[in-house]
Amino acid sequence: MLTRRQAEILLDFYAAQGSILPLKSVSQKYAVSVRTIQNDLQCIRNELKGSGMELCSISSKGCLLQIREEAxxxxxIRSLLKAHQQNYYFSDASSRVKYILSALLQDDVYKKSEELADEMFISKSRLSADLASVKQTLSQYRLSLHSRPYHGLYVEGLEVDKRRCIIKEHLNFNSERTEEGADAEQGYEEINEIKEILLQAMMDSYYRISxxxxxxxxxxxxxxxxxxxxHRFVKMEQVSLNEEFEMELELAEHIMRACCExxxxVYSADEVILLALNLYGKREYDNEEYITAEINSLVYEGLMQIKKIYHTDLTNDLNLRISLGLHILPLLARIKTETTLKNIMTYTIKQxxxxxxxxxxxxxNAVLPKQGDKLSDDEVSYIALHFSYSMDQESTTEKTKSILLVNTGKKSSTILVQQKIMQWFPSVREIDIISSSMLQQKDFQSYNAVITTEPSVANKYEKIVLINYFPNESDLQKVDLALRGFSSAKDILDKFHASLFYHGKAKDKQEVIDILYQKVQAAHLADEELYRSILLHETIASSYFGNCLAILHPEKLITDTTFIAVAxxxxxxxWEEDQVNVVFLVSIEKDNLLAYKLWHYLSYLISNEAAIQALNQTPTYEHLIETVKKIYEDIFR
Incomplete structure (x- = not known):
């Protein structure tokens, strides 16, 4: 049987698709001597007998793997990958405990201990130690582990307690439906459908929860x-709910009926009672009586416009939708009576x-398109607080992410890459795989990152990240950067260019826009579409950000790259009702979902009054870069 290193070396050769791999490069990768690699290769040769493959030595060049029988x-290789993956996963005790719990609770049937040991490639003695941890975990949910001779192990307890265990321990019971990509996608679609049913039920019932x-x-x-x-149903015979739970019972009935249809x-009345109890404990009360269907529709329309322009879907944020709905009610009355609010924190919020x-x-602009003049910055800043809170909440919880992996080889050859990335980044929920020939037909915008193990693909597509077949620490950093968008001061500094810097005179706002656009056009970064979009955005919102600074930007994503022009x-x-002597023109690239993070990092610069004043005193590109570098090196340190 091959060792872990030997298995990975073999998979390296298999992934190379018949190419010669020098022994020196293999030894450097695994940080062992060439002699050790030669010994490993001999073991691999012995193991490959009867496998349809042969590891051949090429004099003075290295080795290559020749495929004799494809099937x-x-x-x-499939068998090797499965064994390697499981061995790696089951090296961790907590993973084994979770696997045992999943195996025992999945269908509530007896499971023999020797079967569990074989499935996890561990000894019976190690399994015994793991079962002690399993018993301890089960006891927290009023469950117990029962052993029956000739049958095996079984979890005893109420169904409601088993579900608590499933949820709290994050157990996954969809393995048979999520092994293949299409089935995994079906599982995620099911959750999204449940989310939509629940969201609609909450909105219809004006039911407020966090x-x-x-x-x-x-x-x-x-x-x-x-x-x-x-066919595992709860029993709630000893529970009876009075009129205090009337609203929750009605809502729970509606949700269960919609989901089960x-x-x-087929669901039971006990399922409705359990859900009603869950709803009752999560409800948040508000003095407002309700949000009308008209207001609800306006909010949804506005959030869909944000999704279209910013590629950020906030339609499922129930708190945000209700908060915006409650905000719009008095806002419409203020607009009608021309009594808009003042906000002394407007520029602080903008910065x-x-x-x-x-x-x-x-x-x-989407919600109030027929209200005449654009909404004042003071009113917009109050709305901005709702979006800021929503995004802050989103950033403090683990978000699910998706990755597109470009690999022309067999799907089975990518299992280890997928496994490694999943271990490094728990927030990655799925990794889709396509061949390079399908790239032109794929929408990259639906993925947080696009990676490949093929140098030819990375050379052809600049934004695709190249990683090793067996990812190392350096590859981890590459994927992390791709997922997060920015990770160093250089990522910000690269958005400024000397050719996009202007120092001099301008008679008015229009002339500044013309000057900066001409520089962008001369650098072949944009065409007249950007110019028109900037002018359109000026009719929607004020571009003044305080500190005598204005930031121009288009109404939608247009350019292929992200850049910042400075005047x-x-x-x-x-500048409308204010005075300006520093102007930024910011354009966010249209093909990068995470490029909007630039706005977050820009806030450190535009809110730094001393930095803006220093730029006025020394108005050179070199001083601009020096100022920006100092601010962001402190942030990323």
Missing amino acids: QSSAY DVAFQNLIIHISTAVERIRR RFQL SCPLAFDMASTFA VLDEKIR
């Missing part, structure tokens, strides 16, 4: 659906939350 070699509670309800319902599918299941303010402007004026000019 036989593929079967061998976003965290909303996410917990999704887990509760998806678990219930899966258990009902497996969608998934063609510290520029993206939230921009989203609020877009939202207001420092000798004299201040009138």
Whole structure:
């Protein structure tokens, strides 16, 4: 049997698709001597007998793997990958405990200990130690581990307690439906459908709960659906709910009926009672009586416009939708009576939350398109607080991410890459795989990162990240950067260019726009579409950000790259009701979902009054870069 290193070396050769691999490069990769690699290769040769493959030495060059029998070699590699993956996963005790719990609770049947040991490639003595941890975990949920001679192990306890264990321990029981990509996608679609059913039910019932509670309800319902599918039903005979629970019972009945009709299941009254109790404990009360269907529709329309322009889907944020709905009610009355609010924190909000303010402007323009003049910055800044809070909440919880992996070889050859990335980044929920020939047909915008193990693909597509077949620490950093968008001061500095810097005079706002656009056009970074979009955005929201600074940007994503053009004026000019002598033109690239993070990092610069004043005193490109570098090196240190 091959060791872990030997298995990985063999998979390296298999992934090379018949190319010669020098022994020196293999030894450097695994940090061992060439002699050790030669010994490993001999073991591999012995193991490959009868596998349909042969490891051949090429004098003075290295070795290559020759495929003699395609079907036989593929079967061998699949078996090797499965064994390697499971061995790696089961090296961790907590992973083994979770696997045992999943195996015992999945169908509530007896499971023999020797079967569990074989499945995890561990000894019976190690399994015994793991079972002690399993018993301890089960006891926290009023469950016990029962052993019956000739039958095996079984979890005893109430179904409601088993579901608590499933949810709290994050157990996954969809393995048979999620092994292949299409089935995994079906599982995620099912959760999204449950989310939509729940969201609509909450909005229809004007039922206010926190976003965290909303996410917990999704887990509760998806678990219930899966258990009902497996014919595991709760019994709530000793529970009776009085009129205090009338609203929750009605809502729970509606949700269970909609979910079970969608998934063609039969539910019981006990399921409704359990969900009603869950709802009752999560409800948040508000003095407002309700949000009308008209207001609800306006909010949804505004959030859809944000999704279209910013590629950020906030439509499922129940707290945000209700907060915006409650905000719009008095806002419409203020607009009608021309009694708009003042906000002394407007410029502070714009400087510290520029993206939230921009989203609020877009939202207001979509929701209030027939209200005459554009909404004041003071009113928009109040709306911006709702978006800022929503995005802050989102960033403090683990978000699910998706990755597109470009690999022309067999799907089975990518299992180890997928496994490694999943271990490094728990927030990655799925990794889709396509061949390089399908790249032109794929929409990259639906993925947080696009990676490949093929140098030819990375050379052809600049934005695709190249990693090793067996990812190392350096590859981890590459993927992390791709997922997060920015990770160093250089990532910000690269957005400024000497050719996009202007120092001199301008008579008015229009002339500054023309000067900066001409520089961008001369650098072949944009065409007239950008110019028109900038002018359009000026009719939607104010581009003044305080500190005598204005930031121009298009109404939608247009350019292929992200850049920042800068104008420092000798004299201040009138900018609507304010005075300006520093102007940024910011354009976010259209092909990068995470490029909008630039707005967050820009907030550190535009809110730094001393830095803006220093730029006025020394209006050179070199001083601009020096100032920006100092600010962001402190942030990324």
